[in-house]
Amino acid sequence: MQEKNFDWLNGFSIDFSLVSGLSEDAVSTKRYLSDMKGIFSDEAAFEDSLVRDNTLVYEFYEMGAPENDGDIAFGTSIVYPGKIGNEFFMTKGHFHNILETAEVYFTLAGEGGLLLENPRGLTAFHQLSPGKALYVPPCYAHRTVNTGKNTLVTFFAFRGDAGHDYGTIEKKGFHKLVVEENGGSCVIIDNPKWKKIT
Numbered sequence: 510m511q512e513k514n515f516d517w518l519n520g521f522s523i524d525f526s527l528v529s530g531l532s533e534d535a536v537s538t539k540r541y542l543s544d545m546k547g548i549f550s551d552e553a554a555f556e557d558s559l560v561r562d563n564t565l566v567y568e569f570y571e572m573g574a575p576e577n578d579g580d581i582a583f584g585t586s587i588v589y590p591g592k593i594g595n596e597f598f599m600t601k602g603h604f605h606n607i608l609e610t611a612e613v614y615f616t617l618a619g620e621g622g623l624l625l626e627n628p629r630g631l632t633a634f635h636q637l638s639p640g641k642a643l644y645v646p647p648c649y650a651h652r653t654v655n656t657g658k659n660t661l662v663t664f665f666a667f668r669g670d671a672g673h674d675y676g677t678i679e680k681k682g683f684h685k686l687v688v689e690e691n692g693g694s695c696v697i698i699d700n701p702k703w704k705k706i707t
């Protein structure tokens with residue numbers, strides 16, 4: 510698909526589906542299971558799933574926002590339902606390169622949450638459901654988790670020059686995991702593999 514030419518200098522509009530989160534005007538960035546090696550806690554379950562189906566876990570839009578502090582990057586993030594072992598499908602999660610930059614998420618469809626943590630080890634999990642907006646404060650790593658049976662769609666906006674630091678989370682993981690308990694309820698547990706790396 511051809512991406513629309515977005516006029517970041519003079520303004521533009523773009524459509525996102527309120528149901529699927531997808532846009533016909535832009536090309537999404539896709540993260541398949543094979544892109545998520547080392548992200549899920551249960552490595553055996555991950556390898557089992559990957560052999561069966563290299564499924565699409567999530568996708569999001571970047572649209573080439575200028576990396577200026579006066580611009581705002583925005584788009585939708587779409588996390589599909591599923592689990593690896595008992596851990597729900599989720600995004601890789603990241604800090605911003607400019608750590609002291611915040612982000613806003615607004616839920617369009619689905620059920621889930623945002624897992625947050627800062628470099629001092631403070632953590633939080635905030636529920637997402639349609640109509641709910643969430644403020645991710647400066648300095649917090651953030652990961653979207655789909656705890657429901659349908660696609661979780663959020664709309665996000667953050668400072669254009671914030672940048673993404675995926676490496677810290679890839680090396681250390683989050684302090685907490687979002688898993689399904691026996692019986693189907695969602696619980697937050699300590700990540701036994703969290704690595705203290707200075």
Ligand code: MN
Pocket residue numbers: 603604605612651667
């Ligand atoms: Mn972010």
